[in-house]
Amino acid sequence: MLSGAGLSAESGVPVFRGAQGLWRTHRPEDLATPQAFRRDPRLVWEWYAWRRDVVAACAPNDGHRAIARRAARGGVAVVTQNVDGLHARARGEVASDGDVAYPLLELHGALSRDRCSGCGARTAAVSVDTTSADRLPRCGRCGSLLRPDVVWFGESLDPSVLDTSFRLASEATVCLVVGTSAVVHPAASVPLATRHAGGTVVEVNPEPTPLTRYAAVSMGGPAAEVLPQLLG
Ligand code: OAD
Ligand code: ZN
Numbered sequence: 001m002l003s004g005a006g007l008s009a010e011s012g013v014p015v016f017r018g019a020q021g022l023w024r025t026h027r028p029e030d031l032a033t034p035q036a037f038r039r040d041p042r043l044v045w046e047w048y049a050w051r052r053d054v055v056a057a058c059a060p061n062d063g064h065r066a067i068a069r070r071a072a073r074g075g076v077a078v079v080t081q082n083v084d085g086l087h088a089r090a091r092g093e094v095a096s097d098g099d100v101a102y103p104l105l106e107l108h109g110a111l112s113r114d115r116c117s118g119c120g121a122r123t124a125a126v127s128v129d130t131t132s133a134d135r136l137p138r139c140g141r142c143g144s145l146l147r148p149d150v151v152w153f154g155e156s157l158d159p160s161v162l163d164t165s166f167r168l169a170s171e172a173t174v175c176l177v178v179g180t181s182a183v184v185h186p187a188a189s190v191p192l193a194t195r196h197a198g199g200t201v202v203e204v205n206p207e208p209t210p211l212t213r214y215a216a217v218s219m220g221g222p223a224a225e226v227l228p229q230l231l232g
Pocket of ligand 1: 006029082152178182184
């Protein structure tokens with residue numbers, strides 16, 4: 001399955017597109033870029049510190065939990081564009097004896113980690129003082145600025161995460177697509193790998209998307225209501 005921000009909407013995590021997506025007056029497309037980080041790292045960190053606070057105050061919803069329960073029975077891989085970590089938290093919440101360890105592929109990285117903008121070293125997220133540019137966190141090895149370990153516009157996805165996602169999608173008989181506007185590639189192409197290999201796409205989204213015409217079934221309700229019925 002492939003998920004996007006709409007899956008976490010009912011947990012209280014704002015989606016990216018539409019009026020809800022603005023932070024102050026900024027569009028995510030203007031902040032989630034390497035150029036924005038070079039121009040004003042303090043502003044970008046302020047946005048991510050806010051997003052971390054939002055996510056910390058949220059919990060997985062019934063949609064995340066339904067996916068985790070179904071995936072733990074086997075034969076399912078979870079590919080997500082979300083950086084909020086709620087799939088992993090749901091897996092921890094519903095864990096029981098006999099669960100299968102299923103693949104969880106975070107295509108766009110994770111808010112819970114930092115990465116050095118110089119040497120690339122990854123660490124768990126540190127707390128960030130955004131009061132001035134010279135207080136921003138720096139790498140213990142090379143002294144460059146740390147940044148969130150997420151993929152920004154114009155950057156490449158981790159090739160091994162991407163290859164595994166496409167391989168699993170091409171081997172799947174069904175790709176369930178939940179809560180994504182399906183406009184950001186290559187993530188939005190993952191379900192097409194299932195389709196091209198002769199499999200079926202099933203979409204859960206209150207709005208039509210560019211993937212809707214490839215979907216054998218489209219369900220228009222909110223993910224937290226539809227998924228427990230669909231996967232239960
Ligand atoms: P978007 O904000 O673009 O789209 C959210 C989708 O969720 C829309 O199609 C909504 O119709 C749908 N939606 C809203 N509420 C829903 C609900 N309760 N149940 C089901 N669907 C619902 O988010 P993404 O498609 O995830 O990338 O955005 C893709 C990427 O663009 C993100 O990963 C991020 C962003 O910029 C990077 O940061 C690289
Ligand atoms: Zn470094």
